[in-house]
Amino acid sequence: MGVVDLGVVVAVMLAVTWMGHVLSGSVNSRKAFFQADGTLPWWAVSASIIATLVSAVTFISVPAAVFAQGGDLKYFQVIVGLALGKIAVGMMLARPFYQSTHVNTSYEYIGARLDRATGEFSMAMGLLLNIINSAVKLLTASLVLDVITAWGLPGCALFVVVVSIVWSALAGIKTVIWTDFLLFLLFSAGAVFALVFMVLNIQQSFAEALIWLDGQAKLVLFDFSVDPGKRYTIWAGVIGGIALNVAQGSTQGTWQRVKACRSVGDAIKAYNYAAIFYVMHLVILGVGLGLAVFYSEHGLNDSIANQLETSPDRIFPYFIMTEIPVGLSGLFIAAIFAAAISTLDSALTESSDLTVTHIYSRFIRTDADEQHYVLVSRLMMIFWGFVFLAVALFFGRFEGEGLLDLTFKLPSYIYGAIFGSIVLARIGVGQFRSFLIGFAVACAVVVGLTSSGVAFFYWCPLSGIAMVTTVLLIERTPPDWCGVVGRH
Numbered sequence: 001m002g003v004v005d006l007g008v009v010v011a012v013m014l015a016v017t018w019m020g021h022v023l024s025g026s027v028n029s030r031k032a033f034f035q036a037d038g039t040l041p042w043w044a045v046s047a048s049i050i051a052t053l054v055s056a057v058t059f060i061s062v063p064a065a066v067f068a069q070g071g072d073l074k075y076f077q078v079i080v081g082l083a084l085g086k087i088a089v090g091m092m093l094a095r096p097f098y099q100s101t102h103v104n105t106s107y108e109y110i111g112a113r114l115d116r117a118t119g120e121f122s123m124a125m126g127l128l129l130n131i132i133n134s135a136v137k138l139l140t141a142s143l144v145l146d147v148i149t150a151w152g153l154p155g156c157a158l159f160v161v162v163v164s165i166v167w168s169a170l171a172g173i174k175t176v177i178w179t180d181f182l183l184f185l186l187f188s189a190g191a192v193f194a195l196v197f198m199v200l201n202i203q204q205s206f207a208e209a210l211i212w213l214d215g216q217a218k219l220v221l222f223d224f225s226v227d228p229g230k231r232y233t234i235w236a237g238v239i240g241g242i243a244l245n246v247a248q249g250s251t252q253g254t255w256q257r258v259k260a261c262r263s264v265g266d267a268i269k270a271y272n273y274a275a276i277f278y279v280m281h282l283v284i285l286g287v288g289l290g291l292a293v294f295y296s297e298h299g300l301n302d303s304i305a306n307q308l309e310t311s312p313d314r315i316f317p318y319f320i321m322t323e324i325p326v327g328l329s330g331l332f333i334a335a336i337f338a339a340a341i342s343t344l345d346s347a348l349t350e351s352s353d354l355t356v357t358h359i360y361s362r363f364i365r366t367d368a369d370e371q372h373y374v375l376v377s378r379l380m381m382i383f384w385g386f387v388f389l390a391v392a393l394f395f396g397r398f399e400g401e402g403l404l405d406l407t408f409k410l411p412s413y414i415y416g417a418i419f420g421s422i423v424l425a426r427i428g429v430g431q432f433r434s435f436l437i438g439f440a441v442a443c444a445v446v447v448g449l450t451s452s453g454v455a456f457f458y459w460c461p462l463s464g465i466a467m468v469t470t471v472l473l474i475e476r477t478p479p480d481w482c483g484v485v486g487r488h
Contacts, residue, residue: 066288081241
């Protein structure tokens, strides 16, 4: 990365930092730091929801999966499932989360709906999930940025972590949501510009390009196969996508965004419109098609072709560095940083909130003032940032596996149990004893599915349903459909 591109990246990071600070204002309590006092507009929250999910895994690995030999558009089926999942989360959790009182985290909500031990166990699973997700996405971003900057994997990861900590620590969830909104605009513009740039630099007409892509079988959208071993089918995408979103809906990140909205109607609207914002994923798929047509005309040298055999995710960064003019390429590099940071700053805020609320304020300092807890919350962000960094470097040994698959696969080992936790809490059925039995059943189901070669998109819904069914059979109590804590 040249001096000009580096200057562009630094300028963008400073501009976003300043704008995020101005939009966020100051905070003087944990509620303001972690829940924004319910003052944020739904459209900013909605964009933040998607920005948190559009990591470098999406921005880089999805085009690479389409570009690769045998690649196509079947990831579209996952996008459909994820978009429907956002609507499901809004319908299922937005109202009870927003209207619940005397609870400060999603896991306190689970504890109030079931029992405290179950809530604390769920919190531990949520932290574990956060570590896995954040480390994988940090790894992906760092691998890509290393290709561009040559800073080395640890150096790139450290840069992302430090910027994420600074943004998160400014004003907590307020800064996270406002900077995520700005970053969403940045990487959306980058994806659109990349697609337009490729179209303008392709010799074929649009119709000729479509005919060529169809001949390469790259325009396939759906696979209706019922083979459970296939990863990208309509059944795996929709069923798995909805279940994964419900599981993610149990996390503190969802609680924070719901509580940050101005009304329960705005909270529901934020998640409904988040489903529409998944249109950006379609643009990213289009980038993959554009890369395929572009390099069918321009070709790849033997050196990069050999690198792509072991590191297929590097094709889009290669295009940025070799084809995009200097200066503009800096904006693309900033967009990749944006995709990484918008994921990590949310994870830092979530982990810090859980640590201070569930551990520090209960067992270490139970009588401190709000300013003290805000300070500790910022220190916890530093702690968790370096935990994510260490785990990401450990996961670096798995680079040989496709990063898009890795980001779905690793968390899926525990997603089913987390899915079961929030469903049981929502209907108010279960106690710690039956919960542990259900958890053991969910783990056994995952082991069985893994050994049977069942695609990981099925692990969450099947193991989660097995857990819920087990608890319902043990408890045999009628569900409480209200779902609101503190009001009957």
